[in-house]
Amino acid sequence: MSSVRNRWVFGLLALVFLALQGCASVKSADVRDPWESMNRRIYNFNDAVDTVAIKPAAQVYVNVVPSFVRTGLYNFMGNLGDVWSMANSALQLKGQHAVESFMRVSVNTVLGLGGVLDIATEMRLERHKEDFGQTLGYWGVKPGPYVVLPLFGPSTLRDTVAFPVDYKGDVIRQFDDQATRNSLVALRTLDLRANLLKTVDTVKEASLDPYSFVRDAYLQKRENDVYDGNPPSDFDYSDIDAP
Amino acid sequence: MKNSHFRIPLNRRQMLAATLMASTAAVWAADEAPEVFVKRITNETLDIIKADKALRGGDVNKLMQLVDDKVMPYVNFRRMTSLATGPAWRKATPEQQKRLQDEFKILLVRTYAGALSQVSDQVVVVKPLRAGQEDKNLVVNTEVRGKGDPIQLDYRLEKTPGEGSGWVIFDLNVLGVWLIENYRTQFTKEINAGGIDALIASLVARNKTNARNS
Numbered sequence: 001m002s003s004v005r006n007r008w009v010f011g012l013l014a015l016v017f018l019a020l021q022g023c024a025s026v027k028s029a030d031v032r033d034p035w036e037s038m039n040r041r042i043y044n045f046n047d048a049v050d051t052v053a054i055k056p057a058a059q060v061y062v063n064v065v066p067s068f069v070r071t072g073l074y075n076f077m078g079n080l081g082d083v084w085s086m087a088n089s090a091l092q093l094k095g096q097h098a099v100e101s102f103m104r105v106s107v108n109t110v111l112g113l114g115g116v117l118d119i120a121t122e123m124r125l126e127r128h129k130e131d132f133g134q135t136l137g138y139w140g141v142k143p144g145p146y147v148v149l150p151l152f153g154p155s156t157l158r159d160t161v162a163f164p165v166d167y168k169g170d171v172i173r174q175f176d177d178q179a180t181r182n183s184l185v186a187l188r189t190l191d192l193r194a195n196l197l198k199t200v201d202t203v204k205e206a207s208l209d210p211y212s213f214v215r216d217a218y219l220q221k222r223e224n225d226v227y228d229g230n231p232p233s234d235f236d237y238s239d240i241d242a243p
Numbered sequence: 244m245k246n247s248h249f250r251i252p253l254n255r256r257q258m259l260a261a262t263l264m265a266s267t268a269a270v271w272a273a274d275e276a277p278e279v280f281v282k283r284i285t286n287e288t289l290d291i292i293k294a295d296k297a298l299r300g301g302d303v304n305k306l307m308q309l310v311d312d313k314v315m316p317y318v319n320f321r322r323m324t325s326l327a328t329g330p331a332w333r334k335a336t337p338e339q340q341k342r343l344q345d346e347f348k349i350l351l352v353r354t355y356a357g358a359l360s361q362v363s364d365q366v367v368v369v370k371p372l373r374a375g376q377e378d379k380n381l382v383v384n385t386e387v388r389g390k391g392d393p394i395q396l397d398y399r400l401e402k403t404p405g406e407g408s409g410w411v412i413f414d415l416n417v418l419g420v421w422l423i424e425n426y427r428t429q430f431t432k433e434i435n436a437g438g439i440d441a442l443i444a445s446l447v448a449r450n451k452t453n454a455r456n457s
Contacts, residue, residue: 030428074391126393202354202357206350206351208432208433208445216425220424224395224418229384229395235427239325240333
């Protein structure tokens with residue numbers, strides 16, 4: 001079963017690349033986004049799917065499930081995520097972060113009832129989120145062109161290449177029972193979207209063109225994450241008012 | 244040598260104390276450390292929200308008033324707007340510059356107020372200042388901690404010796420995204436399509452839609 005699904009994912013990615021190839025000649029205003037016209041179409045598609053299906057589901061989730069249950073599920077998902085962060089911290093030779101993630105997972109799994117309680121954070125063990133795209137970035141792989149993936153949203157060529165590895169490393173994939181796996185993936189999607197309800201509205205309110213706003217924010221954020229919060233800035237802050 | 248300061252005659256001790264107090268006050272007024280400045284203004288704002296029912300309930304108009312009163316005096320908004328606009332700023336007339344600032348301010352204050360409406364039990368942790376930064380362009384990293392993952396919130400400051408608190412904010416970073424850099428693309432796109440007036444018109448339209456929806 002698992003190989004069938006993997007083939008499906010790789011097939012999807014291959015399709016995306018083919019589609020992107022076809023669009024490579026379209027002129028774009030931004031050098032980081034040579035496939036803009038294609039990306040915009042996928043962005044609009046994703047936005048439509050979100051508006052009719054994912055956002056309403058997340059709203060139902062927030063309204064129906066009590067807050068303490070949602071917090072428990074959020075912590076549970078976060079604990080599973082910390083395992084992959086630990087692996088990627090190790091791949092980036094960030095020894096202390098890897099050890100801290102290991103301690104987070106141990107404490108939360110054992111004392112936090114399998115991760116439902118986030119005791120590690122109370123103990124001031126901070127979460128260090130890392131994925132394989134960040135690991136590639138750490139080792140000097142440039143992000144490459146911006147890519148919007150169907151359903152998964154903003155990405156770059158580098159992060160798209162890393163995506164199957166993150167998918168493989170996802171702890172949820174290690175559950176044997178397919179029904180459990182699917183439920184967990186669905187729950188995680190709801191949890192993720194529920195926590196972004198306000199953010200997505202804010203982005204739409206704050207921007208003149210939501211597509212490029214999201215793109216620029218994604219590219220900045222990934223650079224920020226690769227440099228653990230302090231990326232080198234090449235933005236020219238010199239005073240424009242000065243004569 | 245322990246307790247040696249007790250041997251200083253009373254009048255000299257008083258003088259010393261007075262001098263010390265005077266000098267710390269002077270240092271505080273003239274040279275508040277940047278991370279202290281950021282900590283003070285964020286805590287002042289958060290404390291007001293936590294103490295006020297209407298603000299905690301997310302009353303956007305009242306929150307906008309609060310941001311206007313408590314945050315904007317510490318922001319060099321002209322610099323923010325000019326940097327977001329880019330080179331086209333120099334070609335804009337003073338009237339256009341003023342309208343652009345006014346509309347951009349409404350947009351940002353509303354967004355910021357929307358974020359503040361989510362405040363419940365958060366605390367702001369100001370991180371130690373990174374060494375080797377210049378006074379003209381200095382970043383203070385903070386983290387908002389509450390439910391869920393901490394939120395990265397950084398401030399870019401410039402020193403204004405002898406004016407106000409000695410520092411003003413001219414850029415803000417939310418979750419790793421610097422606002423000015425992100426708005427540069429937004430603004431440039433409008434300016435390329437129809438000049439400064441087109442940009443002002445889109446900001447006006449966006450603000451009107453936002454006001455209707457809230």
